Amino acid sequence: MVCLAVAYNILNTFISKMAADTITITLYGAIAFFGLVGCAIFWSFMSWKFSVLNKIPGPIKDMTFKNWLIGVFLQVESEDFMEPQKSWWKEAGEDTKLLHYSALFGKQFVMILDADGIKKVLTSPSHEDPLYPKGFEYLARVLGHGLVTLEGQSWHRHRRIIQPAFSINFVKTALDACVPDLVLKLIGCWKANVNNDIDLSSHMGATTLDIFGKIAFSHEFEAMKSVEQWSQDPDCAVELKNPLIEGLDAALTASLTRLLLFNLKMPFMERFFLPKLHHAGVLFDQASDNVVKNAQKQSQLNNGGYKSLLEFMCSDSSHGALSQKELRHEVKTFLIAGHETTATLCTWAIYCMTKYPSIQQRLYDEVMEAHGPKDKINVDTCDKMEYMECFLKEVLRLYPPVGLTLRSASKNTTILGDKIPANTKIVVPTYLLHRHPKYWTDPLDFKPERWSKTAEKDPKFHHFAYIPFSAGSRVCIGQRFSMYEAKLILALLIREFEFIISPSLEGKELRVSSFVTIRSDPPISIRANSRCG
Template identity: 25%
Template sequence: MEELLVIVIVLLIASSALSYLLHLHQLCRRSENIRQKLRRQGIEGPKPTLLYGNTIEMKRIQKKLKPVQKQDANDYLSTLFPHFLLWRKIYGPVFLYSTGALEILHVSDPDMVKDIGQRTPSELGKPNYLKRSRKALFGGGISLANGDEWAYHRKIIAPEFFTDKIKGMIQLIEDATVPVLESWEGILDDAGGSSEIVVDDYLRNLSADVISRACFGSSFAKGEEIFCKLRQLQKAISQQDALVGLSAVWKHLLMKANREIGKLDEEVRLLILAVTKERSNCKGNDDLLRAIINGGTHDGRSHKSTIEAEGFIIGNCKNIYFAGHETTAVTAIWCLMLLATHPEWQDCARAEALEVCHGRTRLDVDVLRHLKILTMVIQETLRLYPPAWMMMREALKDIKIGGLDIPQGTVIQVARSMLHLDTDAWGPDASQFRPDRFANGMAMACKPAHMYMPFGHGPRTCIGQNLAMTELKVVLARLLSRFAFAPSPSYQHAPVFRLTIEPGFGMPLVVTRL
């Protein structure tokens, strides 16, 4: 009996190994075919190795060329991604590199970037590897959907972020801002009017509260555990993303990191199901969560299965919970840092906020529309620190982009940060904080205009950008009206990549009550 058990175990291991080797062989053949087709058209890039692609070289370049981040430097590309800068210098604005499992076409040529934005979601979609590697964080939601599935998700969710809906959310944003204002007032009262405050968690909680109130009909207290676990998932997945090259192997091994991700994923799933169950039993609530629940259970033609419905609901709740609060919070953090280090712009933005708001107890769309300087500050912050720094697409069929024949399965990478810091588009001071670039609007800020894409490009542009801009204006106007901000001596400028570009050691600022 024991011998039979050993034989079964050996056969299972052999079967798994054979399956993996066949899968690896298919990946290698596909990668080689893509590489040959693109290289025949003149596309160059670093030579990859069999299993690791160019990942070993990437780490070597990072170790060799990574400089010390200057305290006043906004150009973090040379710190985080020096290999991309080096390869662009060697091979030009379009080059090919490999992670071992994927062939990635890096594009920063303006004409090709424009052409990418004109492709339909059935031609260019989210890469399949992202669906696997970030499934725990985004599930089966709109962020990772493609084709008809993506169109259905957008049809359900986009109307909840139209301008008329956003108008009704302004008071909710103001209500969510009050706890931060009162908390900082209390800290400063005890400290004699001025104190160092690490603003990160306050702004994350505020943004999370906005999403909870505006989209899910509850306060932050109810969704706090979901946000906390999604933050843990974000950090765990961003660390795992560094294991490129053999990432296809790691995903199938019972590593401690994978077990932790699986545990957090299940906990988030159960928390979201509890929230949706509670909402399903309530009547009369017309918000995003209700739209997601309805969209998940019925697609207009037929009822979905329980598994399909659950995947739709949980996936899109994860998308809104994470993308709706994390990216906005990070932008607010960088905004305060830039205003603290540029007091002349802080003074201008504050003077405008005090003049436009006139101490109003309530703000509205017309008031926010007159905050032109603050809008320019936010736009410039999004240029220097776009929260989603990379746009990734996969050719879902053979297509032509910028005169180049792109084989199906090619992953296309557009680094927003690289476009936003391009001196040809923005001038020699591209890395400097200059909000007046946007004095005549986004279309006139750079040439060509599509080199600015903080919320994406083409048909998949972020549907939540109106809410994000509204929230940032309200929050910053209220904060600037009450407090002055200055750099803290303890601040260490070290942007890091954790799916978003965020401060590596937090954002301590010296806050003074006005």
């Protein structure tokens, strides 16, 4: 018993000492951790407070801790798209070439409002050690490492493998084979509900999704089924129910928490703070893998029909082949870049027709001059409609689907004579640039004729003041595809319908918002009156 008591006392003393040492170590560790965090915050604040960028005009005048912590984040999030930047620009003066502002934790942004400055950034070499990479860490977590988010040699390799898939012959053949049938379904649904409001964005989204699913992936999204359900029950909302789409929508849903995680360089914490979004991302990956597997099966079974874009990517080329993981990332990238942007273009195009009836009539006359009431409309015939081309260019000028482009300075550099430190975010404001009075006569007026081949060239025009598909080596690979698709869809619809704005929106001013692509608030709603009575 005595031995047991002695042993117990020795063990108890040892455990107590261990516990005390553990508490001490933990305490010292916590002090060290918070000390390092405090030093990092102090250093970040002081770097922001005394940054050379503060010489550039901008909204933040007081270099206080509060402004470092929040910056203009809340203002930008709460106001209409580009409205804060427009007000800062107006305050700084119309001749201002650069604007400086900061977001959460002193994250520095420089907006370029000069076409020559934008030319320097967008035409900078991209395939080797780029000076102005995109720096899309956040977007890469959603879409993976595809053409939009890759940098340097990796981007260059993907581009060279994928580029042949966008040959003019493939684009025309694929669109002619796919678009008319799907648009005819849409026409049938609209004719069944001529007196009902049409949520244009949803209907265009469903149409372009099915088109792109077939052409790009040999995949049936069956999004038009939701439009067909709407035609039977107009009170039913058009919902795109598909694992790939649901995964994309959920994964793209922005939140303050996610933005904070990326500003703090802790994206790995996403699964703990945002478990639902993390799970959606997993499902998104799985659905993308299934699309790749299906395309590979289709490629093996293809008996002379045109290949999908993904089938081209699955094939070996002189530049190598993409791995399964790389193919998955490109599926996610093309899903959003390939269907959402064209749907947005068509939505704003039809809105402009409702706003300018004389322009709509001229488009109809051109379509009927090129085709009879029942003639087949294809890409080649649409390509000959010059006014349609001018019209779409003007839509893209005032309502570019992607309203801004981001770059990041990889090292210290100079833009338009101002020093730009490394890691500064460079903003190319396409939406504002397309309305800049320095580069456009009557910049806010909708004038398709300004693009006519016979029109006198605007003396203010600058090629880098019009960049709806970006510019330079990283210009959108699918710009020709998107323009042909939009022309074909709109020509088919214009021949059948006269568009008017929904009575619920008459007299209302639409606000512009941006979530990947620019959208209207409230959503654009129209009525389509059949021209055949």
